[in-house]
Amino acid sequence: MLDLAVEAREAPHQRDDLIEDDIVFCYFSKPSTRTRVSFAAAIAHLGGEAEFFGPSELQLGRGETIEDTAMVVSGYARAAVIRTYSHDDVARFASAASIPVINALTDRHHPCQTLADLLTIRDRFGSFEGLRLAYLGAGNNVAHSLIQGCALAGIDVVVATPESLSVDRSIVDEAWPVAAELGSSIELTDDPMQAVKGADVVYTDVWLSMGDPDEEKEARRSMLRPYQVTAEMMELASDSAIFMHCLPAHRGDEVTGEVIDGEQSVIAVQAENRMHTEQAMLVALLTGSLTGRS
Numbered sequence: 001m002l003d004l005a006v007e008a009r010e011a012p013h014q015r016d017d018l019i020e021d022d023i024v025f026c027y028f029s030k031p032s033t034r035t036r037v038s039f040a041a042a043i044a045h046l047g048g049e050a051e052f053f054g055p056s057e058l059q060l061g062r063g064e065t066i067e068d069t070a071m072v073v074s075g076y077a078r079a080a081v082i083r084t085y086s087h088d089d090v091a092r093f094a095s096a097a098s099i100p101v102i103n104a105l106t107d108r109h110h111p112c113q114t115l116a117d118l119l120t121i122r123d124r125f126g127s128f129e130g131l132r133l134a135y136l137g138a139g140n141n142v143a144h145s146l147i148q149g150c151a152l153a154g155i156d157v158v159v160a161t162p163e164s165l166s167v168d169r170s171i172v173d174e175a176w177p178v179a180a181e182l183g184s185s186i187e188l189t190d191d192p193m194q195a196v197k198g199a200d201v202v203y204t205d206v207w208l209s210m211g212d213p214d215e216e217k218e219a220r221r222s223m224l225r226p227y228q229v230t231a232e233m234m235e236l237a238s239d240s241a242i243f244m245h246c247l248p249a250h251r252g253d254e255v256t257g258e259v260i261d262g263e264q265s266v267i268a269v270q271a272e273n274r275m276h277t278e279q280a281m282l283v284a285l286l287t288g289s290l291t292g293r294s
Helices: 002-010 034-045 066-073 087-096 111-125 141-153 169-181 192-196 214-227 267-287
Strands: 023-028 049-053 079-083 101-105 132-136 156-160 186-189 201-204 242-245
Touching: 002 111, 002 267, 023 034, 034 049, 034 079, 034 101, 034 267, 066 087, 079 087, 079 267, 087 101, 101 111, 101 267, 111 141, 111 242, 111 267, 132 141, 132 192, 141 156, 141 169, 141 186, 156 192, 169 186, 186 192, 242 267
Parallel strands: 023 049, 023 079, 079 101, 132 156, 132 201, 156 186, 201 242
Antiparallel strands: none
């Protein structure tokens, strides 16, 4: 998939007839910048048109089932892209659809982001062998998908979170055998300094998620303050370490401006790679081949 993404980056229009004169149905119940624009661009590169809908624009808002929606949409579109809150919504849609369905983010997973992250890491280091990624902050959808992605890539991953904001252990349990097969490790800790020591990649995400109650925000900030990525913390990482963030970022919360705007930050490349990896996903799903050739 990453090789296919590199092809898309080098020649984005080489398959500009793949979705020619067709649409990709995009259901977004959450606000979006990178996901929405990158998918729109990727779909356009393949000759198609992205049609975006929110909850108020569909009969889902009046009680129609997700399954009925998926069935109907399958007759209109070549593929579907869904960004929503409940992971169960994506699973139900996919189970009833007869077209490819891409999870563009749920509260539980963010696989599109992780694929772009892996491409960014491989671009910088040449391979995944011997790499260590440290994730600092709250155990959320980004952390979950990073654990799964690093396991598949053979990257050692250590996740540092407060105990009360840890990742879902069932995801860790599922990823363990995959990591073990490739000789990599998964570590959970509440010590951010220990996590970043010798790390090749230091990764963080926003502390406050969409929908967090106002009364909980300051308590959450206080709990996560020790996990802020600072210049001093980056000095504990390897000499060639890079800083990553899936964006949007809040300077002064999860990361200082000095780090995210500094020389070690690769957030711009990371964001651009969303488009290339999403284009690769569409090509692979619509051709039924990871080579992009049906």
